[in-house]
Amino acid sequence: MSLEENQIVSKKIKSIVFGIMGPKFIKNMASAKVVTPELYDKEGYPVDGGLMDVRLGVIDPGLKCKTCGSKLKECPGHFGYIELARPVIHIKFVKLILDFLRCTCRDCGRILIPQNKITNYVDQLKEVGEEQGLEEQRHKVKEIMASLKTINQCPHCKAKQQLIKVEKPTTYLEDEKRISPVEIRTRLERIQDDDLELFGIDSKHVRPEWLILTVMPIPPVTMRPSITLESGERSEDDLTHKLGDIVRINQRLFENINAGAPEIIIEDLWDLLQYHVTTFFDNEVSQLPPARHRSGQPLKTITSRIKSKEGRIRHNLAGKRTNFSARTVISPDPKLNINEVGVPMIIAMKLTVPERITDWNIAYLKKFIENGAKKYPGANYIIRPDGKRKKITDETREQLLEEIQPGFIVERHLIDGDISLFNRQPSLHRMSMMCHRVRVLPGLTLRLNPAVCTPYNADFDGDEMNLHIPQTEEARAEAECLMEVQTQLISPRFGLSIIGCNQDAISGNYLLTKEMELSKQEAVDLLSAVGVTDFTKLPNKKVLSGKEIFSVLLPDNFNFRGISKSVPEDHPDNKVVIENGKLISGIMDKSNLGSGSGLLLRNIHKKYGRDEMVEIIGRIYRLGIEVLLKKGFTAKMSDTDLTKEAEEQIQEVIVEAHKSVSKIIQQYKDGNLEVIPGRTMTETLELRILERLNKARNDTGEIVAERSNQKTDTMAMVRSGARGNLINLAQMSACVGQQALRGSRINKGYTGRTLSCFKKNDLGPEAHGFIENGFKKGLKPYEMFFMAMTGRDSMMDTALRTPKSGYLYRRLANALQDLKVEYDFTVRDAAGKIIQFLYGEDGIDVSKSEAGKINIKNIIREIK
């Protein structure tokens, strides 16, 4: 349990041996011999020598174990055994027994290898084992065994060998005659210890004859507890039922043998015993009808307890569930800090943090208990030093308040500032689970700052996320030091800030730093809404530029040079210049503020550290949003309007394209089209037309980019990189362009034509999916059909690709998971084999670099 109970480790595991239990071993470890199928006597007390014998462990509260003397939950249970009247094959060893029978002599029991070659083989095995590991050694054993199966004369005693077959599930046939388990056992007994080495078996821990059961271990009652129904009736576990069958048949077999019954009857009973023992181990053997309950449902026996998705391994061990966790829909809240998570009140009152009472916090914790479980901030449970857990209710509260003293633990509700872990599946990288501070809020969703959507890859179209509350000081400290959002700012994948501005935050800052001018009053309004309290950095002027307002958020001694990709190269604002914390030129766009792009944020992080960086990103983000709130921001229909001249120009481009396409088609029909090397004439035609039509679309795009109104909000989004691109805009206002299926124009449909409204063998643009209208003007019916075709195709494509690529990534991650960079910069696997001689071939830790590079010039400048 916990440390203070002073559990001293007095024994340590040195090694583990895997072997097979022999009859002696089974008898030695057993604490009771089971002789009767009865469970309880008339008084309801377990029968001595029955399957529920008190020596096999306790399942009733209050009783003490007869073997070890401990109580329920302390006693691990003890095995018993039964003596089988006749030996029986263990279903799980059928294959191994067959291997033994086939590879050894039926008379002398020696392995079917000549004496002089045995040492040779042994050496070979050892060599393989040492050089290539156990896996390969096992392979080699199989190889040797396979080569022995065809030998039909013993090299030792020259006895003739017969072909041995298995008739499933548990019958062995030699030359079409059945060999009884007794006979098999005597044969296995004859195999010499020395020969076992060649089977890859250590004779100390496995003897071949142990594969045939003569005694059977009875599992302790603790692993097959009976349940008392409400009616007072007892209902036994499936395993107990099965064991009852075994004991009963075994008993009958004993009696019949002793009474000298005819061989047929004994054989029948023996087969029945074999069946029960087989289904006890595995009730899903293909050739056997499964043993069933009276109700008809198959019994769950040992194999089905372990195997498959609902089995012990995948369900209980690999699939453990956790307490103190929550899951709901997420929604954005830019007013939260980046390292905070908004927790609904209803969740905050269910999840708790255990706090130990000391002399110094007793008054503080008493307040929580006074509030109780129903009033926030209260407490749900109190844990006494002896580990007893008491619920705080209206009835118990007064008493508990008097009872508490230092050493008690109070499980109090979540309060602001508590540590939590926040996670979104699929957890593909370490930033998928980060530590956030709790902020208890009204509402029913978990809230997060939209800037942390990028690391989680979250959006708000119904995504759900998980929240966990660490319960110990160690867990909290680890979460805080290793996983808090601040520690995850720089992506180890590309060495840039993975958290930055997005959406409105980018367009807001873009508009602000581009051309905005505000009065001092407005500027102070804006900044205080963002959370700035110190306005001394604002120049004392009546009218302030957006750049001056933005500069207030930057640290005073910050210097930076970069470029704004949104500005043409000849414009002075193309170069971002920050000197002594003042933005002198340059526009804040996606290339500077976006997540995973630009060195501005990376440099802030490097110079001022993570805590400062979180503050700065938060403020910049909020500034962008406040600007838009103040100014108003709408993507409207008229943003896609074009001037008359522009529309004429576009029309001209399309007409021109039509003309050149018909020219190409004419050339094709005349047979004087210049063929591209490696292509047929028809392919050439298709390629040429596609090329020409794509050019037409690009030309219209350029006209739209140049001639549409540059001052619209839609254009601001496109230019700043916040959302949308020029192609989207061109498709809305001018021309959607050629629809393509699998890299070529649309050629599917009827014979010779795509849709019935076209003439047969029409090669023209509109008959093969060229959409010359824009979305605003509207599509012609046949254009809509083509659009729907490509739309459906791409939907299917994404729907099929996502799980495939996910699985591919999972396999990659599993293959690479235990590679690590050693102190000599080599990358090695768990066995110490070298994978790479210098990490990344350049030895750079990307998370400590700037976009994967070390900027030496900057370092020198800093030192000077």
Add this chain to the structure above:
Amino acid sequence: MAKKKEQVEHLLIPEHVKLNEKEKKALLEKYNIEVKDLPKILSTDSAISHLDVEEKDVIKIIRKSSTAGTSTFYRGVINE
């Protein structure tokens, strides 16, 4: 079959060189490993057909690298 001792020249095949005993010893000492801990190359690999190699020789490969310009890599020769 007489071995063709001719450097395989192709822009996609990086330079392969066999290490002499001294270099090999230095390499293994530097990384504190044995030949079996190195990545492997088959003695029949056509990229080293121009070299006279045996099992447990070490081949040095000089490659172009997108991160570091050129990088060196080592492989231990194995037989099939």
